[in-house]
Amino acid sequence: MSSKNTEKPWGGRFTAPTDKFVEQFTESVSYDQRLAHYDIMGSIAHVRMLGMVGVISGKESAQIIRGLKKIEKDIKGGAFQWLTTLEDVHMNIETALVANIGDVGKKLHTGRSRNDQVATDIRLYCRDEIDLICDQINAVLNALLTLADDHIDTIMPGFTHLQSAQPVTFGHHLLAWAEMLLRDRSRLHDCRKRLNLLPLGSAALAGTSYPIDRNMVAKELALMASHKTHWTQSVTVILQ
C-alpha cells in the first residue's frame, strides 16, 4: 500500500504506530458516527464540485459519489463496521470508500480538512435538529392553546411572591407559557439563520489553492456561502 510506518491515513510522517491508549483516548467515532449522514451529504456536494471545476475528472467524481451513497446505505442498514482505530466518523467513511472503490477514493479529501468538514457536519445536523425541535414546540403549543381554550372562564388566583395577587383565569395563565415557548422558537429560528453558513472550503484554516467553487457547494447543501466561522457559538445559542 505505502511505505509509511502506520496504517493511519495521516501516517506519512510517523515512524511508530499509534499507542493503543492514545487511540482510545483520542477516538470520537463512538459518538460522532451520529453525524454520518451529514458527513456524506457534505462529501457528495464537495466532490461533485471538485468534478465540475476540474480538480478531479467528472468520471472520478461520479465514482466517488456512487461509493459514498453505497456507504450511506450500509450505515443505514447496520452493515457498516465502525472502527475506533480510525478515530472518527470522517476517517471511517473515507477509509471504507477507498476499500470499496479503490485509489480513486483517496481523491475525496482534496481541498478540504477535517476541520471545515466537521464544522459543516455540525451545522447541517443542528439545522435539522432545530427544525425538529420547532415542530415539537408547535405540538406543545397546540396542546397548551387547546387547554387554554377550555379554561377561559376558569378563575384561579394569580400570584406574585407566591402570594395571592389578583384573580386571573387558568386560560390566561397558560397563554403566558405559550408566549414563552414562542419566544424560544423564535430564538431557534434566529439561531438557524446564523448557523446556515458553509464552512467547507476554508480547509484547515486558510482556504485552499485549488480553484474550488464554494457557492456551488453551498447551493447543493442549501447553505449560504461563508468564510470559516466558529460554529460552537451557535451551539451555545441552541442551548438557550
Next chain:
Amino acid sequence: MMHLSRFSEELVIWMSQASGFIDLGDAWCTGSSIMPQKKNPDIPELVRGKTGRVYGDLMALLTLMKAQPLAYNRDNQEDKESLFDAIDTVKMSLIAYAGLIPTIKVNHETMYRAAAAGFATATDLADYLVVKGLPFRDAHEVVGKTVQFAIQHDKELSGLTLPELQQFSKVIKDDVYTVLELEGSVSARNHVGGTAPRQVKAAIRRLRKKLN
C-alpha cells in the same frame, strides 16, 4: 429548558395536596414503592431536573471555548457529547410535555376558592375608588385599612356589608359588589392581553396563527 422547568415547578405545586388545583393523568404519573396512596408528578419533576443537565452541557461548552486560540484545536472534539445530550434531552422533554398537557384536569372549585380567599380583588376596589374620584394613593390607603378590618373580622372583601365598607370611604355604593366579585374583576381587564374571557379567546386565535 428554563421555561419548561418553571412550568414544571408550577405543575408540581398545583398538584400538591396543599394546592390541589390540578390532577395529572394516571398514565403520566408514577407511584411510590412504600406509600400506597402516592401519585407523584414525576414527569414535570424530571423535566425540572433535566434542565440542570442541559445547563451543565451549556457550561461544558462555554468552558471548553473560553481559552481557545484560533483556529481549530482538538479540544473541540469534546463538544459533541454535550451538544448531542442537550439536543436529545430538549427533544425528550418536549415530547413529554406534548403528552402531559392534555391530561391536565383542573379542580375548578379549589382554584375558585383559593382566588376568593386572598383579597385578590383589593386592587379592583382601589380602582373603583379612583373612578369615584379618589387619587390612587388615597384609594390604596383606604383599601389597605379595609383589608385589615376584613382580616380582623374573618371576612372576605365581598362579604363585608355596605355600612362596613362605607366607614372607610363614603363614595362606596352598592355597585361595589360587582367589582369585588371574581368574575367582575376578571372581566374588567378587557384590553389586549387582559384576563377578560373574550380577550383570552382573541389571544388564543392570534397565537394559533403563529403555529404554522
